[in-house]
């Protein structure tokens with residue numbers, strides 16, 4: 001998405017959020033992400049999908065990445081470039097691996113043959129256009145989610161008078 | 164509010180948001196602040212007041228502090244300590260001074276004797292429990308707003324099972 | 327992408343009455359929607375109804391445009407009634423003194439009735 | 443301050459029917475509200491209605507608790523119908539396969555009628 005030369009107007013515009021590693025704060029990330037997606041003109045149902053994906057990524061960062069250590073923060077980087085909203089959820093842990101994405105098998109869960117949890121990464125992957133997990137030994141690991149505006153279908157606001 | 168010795172539980176818990184200096188992004192700060200205030204149990208109408216105050220402080224930081232320079236960011240620091248939510252809106256400019264708070268005179272405005280604008284700082288001061296403007300020559304200047312939970316009146320959620 | 331939402335204004339005329347229905351945000355980017363729309367009203371307009379029921383966000387720069395509208399209407403001897411503001415923005419309009427030049431009504435019919 | 447909202451559950455009994463009305467968030471902190479409430483139902487309960495109309499936020503850990511409830515109800519031969527989920531959470535429940543063990547209904551009366 002950053003492959004071709006970008007004009008000034010198209011350069012990524014970034015919003016950063018830094019959260020304490022406490023369960024419940026994922027709701028702050030949901031609100032922030034929803035608001036940025038709203039500025040871009042995403043429809044309400046795409047925003048709902050994004051909110052759940054961001055919440056699950058933040059919960060994983062809080063629980064698994066930072067192990068609920070209140071002295072560690074979770075960084076959420078929201079970047080807008082052209083029609084893409086990219087959300088990186090960075091923690092201080094060793095990171096998740098894509099192979100941890102398990103397609104939940106409800107029958108196995110109902111019969112006690114599969115952990116009842118372990119649905120977060122699957123949900124993330126199902127709800128956004130792109131999902132990957134990057135294991136960064138230096139800077140902290142992150143989940144990277146992205147959604148694309150479909151200009152044909154989604155009615156973004158016309159640019160207003162720059163005044 | 165940080166005057167007495169705080170137990171671990173009462174230490175300030177901080178959320179940080181960094182926004183591009185573009186008008187419209189104040190709405191992201193409104194959402195983030197509303198969400199943090201919601202976690203604390205503030206009522207909806209106090210949250211509406213806070214949102215408007217935060218929006219006006221961010222608009223001032225974007226317009227006056229960072230002069231719409233897209234390479235500068237606005238930092239919003241939300242700290243919870245005991246019953247207080249403090250919001251600092253930091254920019255890279257020389258800062259506002261409290262003496263700039265003008266009580267708008269609608270009659271003078273209606274007769275063209277007073278600038279139609281210049282209501283932001285008055286609104287901020289009217290809508291939150293504490294408002295001050297700090298001129299920090301090194302780190303950037305900031306508006307500092309605070310609201311206090313009134314435990315007698317506002318029904319915050321009971322602490323839930325820590326699990 | 328422009329992060330400031332464009333304000334839309336729909337106008338309904340009925341003899342001396344004009345209804346301005348705003349939609350979107352009312353901010354510094356709303357000059358055309360607020361003042362432009364007002365200035366295009368036909369000269370016979372004597373009563374103006376401002377409908378904010380589809381506006382979720384107003385800031386002080388947007389409210390300054392509403393004050394300018396009130397100022398121009400006042401000069402032209404037009405009466406202005408307002409409805410559809412949330413309780414929060416009713417409070418904000420009251421704090422800023424706009425209620426001296428326009429009354430805030432809970433419904434469109436109450437606002438219309440206020441022209442007497 | 444605990445940033446995880448406490449879930450509340452209200453229970454209504456009517457012979458073999460029990461209605462569990464949840465309020466607040468459904469998360470890992472909801473064990474008592476979801477499973478505790480279920481486990482306290484009287485033994486004659488044969489039909490369970492889950493009301494999510496006052497729940498705004500569910501996450502995968504909270505949904506795991508709902509699956510555990512479905513599992514225990516299934517073992518006890520109880521039928522479970524669900525209503526009040528937003529379209530988004532209907533989609534999430536469907537994605538996760540819960541709809542194999544509980545149907546999602548738009549209204550309370552539709553959910554009740556589904557017990558047949």
Ligand SMILES: Nc1ncnc2c1ncn2[C@@H]1O[C@H](COP(=O)(O)OP(=O)(O)O)[C@@H](O)[C@H]1O
Nearest residue numbers: 060061064065093095096100117118119120121
């Ligand atoms: N940010 C992370 N850091 C380290 N491990 C992670 C992270 N996110 C996910 N994982 C690993 O992947 C597994 C599956 O995650 P998920 O599908 O979200 O389910 P759950 O969190 O309920 O276990 C987790 O149990 C954990 O081992």
Ligand SMILES: Nc1ncnc2c1ncn2[C@@H]1O[C@H](COP(=O)(O)OP(=O)(O)O)[C@@H](O)[C@H]1O
Nearest residue numbers: 223224227228256258259263280281282283284
């Ligand atoms: N963050 C800031 N940095 C520098 N100057 C500021 C800042 N905030 C406010 N000011 C000054 O205070 C004045 C009054 O601000 P305000 O009441 O919000 O009205 P307005 O922004 O519409 O002029 C501004 O015009 C500006 O000169």
